Amino acid sequence: MDSFLTSRIVSDILGGLTNGAIYGLVALSLVLVWRATRVLNFAQGAMPMFATYLGMGLLSYHWPYWVCVGVSLVAAFAIGALTERVLVRPLYGKPEINPIVVMVGYLIILEAFAAAIWSTTPRSLPAPFSPIDWQLGGQPVGLSPFSLFEIVTALVVMGAIVTLFRFTRLGLQLRASALAPEVSRLLGVRVGRMLTLGWMLSTAVGAVTAILVASNFFTGLTPQLMDGIFAFGFIAAAVGGLDSPVGAVTSGIVLGVILQFVGDYLNSNAIILVALVILIVSLMVRPSGLLTRSATRRV
């Protein structure tokens, strides 16, 4: 007997929320960097991938799971700070294709180094919670302890970022540095540090995402782990608006649910096609994102 909770629709919605939480996190990390430094970071998937290898690699030396997660986050902070200082800072004020090209080069080099050091063979990461769906009357509900953990983690990270930006002094300084660097500097904000901090936060959000993605039994940790996820995260961020953290997260979650239905009712190849069509249509309708107020462009 089918109950509503085990029906195909509920199962798709729950699965979609899990994927959508991941897309939302990637979109959020893109927005953080975009707002701080006006760079669309094409290495946004590769930098956390590298941090995850550094941290979670310690599992093979029998370090405890949560310590490895902590090391990954520290590595992500370090990589984010270094990248901003060394690679991104010289590019401010240059034509807009320069940072794009540099970040693509960075993506190539990070993936190549990761493959050279750790090989391209997938590494399985243990999931901290069971990835097997809960049962109800002998039927799976489409939600496992691990996917619930993914959704909760995503919500906590998003909440933390929003709290940081909206309600703390540091958040105010971060927003001010992004919007009006000159004025902020005059008022005593260390703008350079704030931009670095933006990159650190973004890479750390990315590292959380990468660990969640790599804990999936079917993918494991590979150098190209985030390529596909990055595309979905970018689509979510572009549809929601690169300037709006809330918009990016919302559209990530909605995108996840829509695509879950597409994958279930059509086929798995159609997922990225539908995502691409959504992106093209939404960019044609509102180039600056569906969930932002349109801004006039300064000349």
Next chain:
Amino acid sequence: MTPLARRGAAALGAFAVAVVLAVFLAPRASDAAAVVVVAVVATAAGFVGSLPRVRAERPALARAMLTVVLVDVVVFATAFLSVPTDFNLATGAGMAIVLLGLSFLTGASGQISIGNGAFMGVGAFATAIWANHHATTPIVVTLLISVAVGALFGLLLGLPATRLRGPYLAGMTLAFAVAFPAILSSFSSWTGGDSGLQLPNSATAPHWLVSLFHAGTPTLTTDTLWLTDVIMVATGVAFFFMANLFASRTGRAMRLVRDNDVAAELVGVALPRTRVIAFVISAAYAALGGALWTLLNNSVSPATYGFALSITILAVIVIGGIGTISGALIGGVVYAYSTNVIAWFVAQTGLNPQGNLASQLNGIIFGALLIVTMMFSPLGIAGTVRHLRQRRALARE
């Protein structure tokens, strides 16, 4: 002696030497005839193209003549090179066409595409699909159809580009590159799924070309030579067309859009149309490059046209010099020989060729070059050479 007379004398001298060499060194009459034809074409085109009046008043004719000389010399040279070298050069030439399209997009509109590997795949599969359904279509027509299909895809994706600014177009083309393998397998009844497609009949060299060779020459040699030469001619035509476009009114309007789109709009350039045209042309060029690769390989495989190819295309054109015409040629050569150079480097340093590091060296070197180029010399090799020449010219004055 006037410069004109000097040039004429030099041309006649070179011509005479070539003919004498041909008559005395060529083992057979047909060889000698081929050399004479090559020499006549090169001298005549070179002479006309370098006339000061032609260069000043008919720049398009001068460019056409320069193209004829280059293609003529390259085609002549390919007859003496080994089959692997010819194949390598032809692969590089196809890539150079793709690079030229991307170089034009950036040089003309200031935007960048990370999805040109996928547009290349569109052209490559269009050629294979068409050839499998209409085996009798001449090569030129098949190529034109593939270019048209590539342009159509470019138009579909380029429509939002009319209003896009900044990195949105780059991100969207990246999504297209990531989605392309899924697009191919969605239409697997046409595209052959994972195994790709074979061409129904391979391109064979015409009789007059075969007759130039000794009777026992393997058909692989003559067929590869024929395909290489077809690709070289196509490359020449593509570069000639692009050089004219760069210099034309449209090209000037596009450069203004790149440098200052507000000013461009004020002087009456239609921004949306200009941007879309630039994007469509770059997609069409990519499709032509892919179509030529299908002809050369006699088959097409979806694995070739993944995300990695799109990134490689971007890396190679940036190293060569994005926004320049010569940068595309340099990039094509870099692409054709990068594998050989890296293999040589691995052999020299004694790395394990099957090891992790050796297999990733390609990515490490390309990634590093990409970053270094953008940081220190954004116009790549072509831009650096131009800069050095200008400096020397200034120093001389």
